[in-house]
Amino acid sequence: MSKKKSKKRKRLFSLVLISLAIIGFTTFTIGKYWVEIYDKYREKKELEKEYVTLKEKEAELKVDANKLQDPDYIARYAREKYLYSKDGEFILKIPEE
Secondary structure, eight states: OHHHHHHHHHHHHHHHHHHHHHHHHHHHHHHHHHHHHHHHHHHHHHHHHHHHHHHHHHHHHHHHHHHTTOHHHHHHHHHHHHOOOOTTOOOOOOOOO
């Protein structure tokens, strides 16, 4: 009788040990995947924000590119930015306060 109880306890102990090992491994694996999923989710949010910013910048650049097709705009831009003048025109730069 004692041998049977001892054998049963050994089997029960090994079954519990194997079950705990499986549960621990499963928990570790699921936790690892949840961390990866969370990191990807956070990265996706950051990339979506960057995408919106880049789309806005693209729209601004398209507007600027369309403006640069107009010769009058180019002439006015060059006069303002690089201080070019027309014939007989004087440029006075007034400092901003």
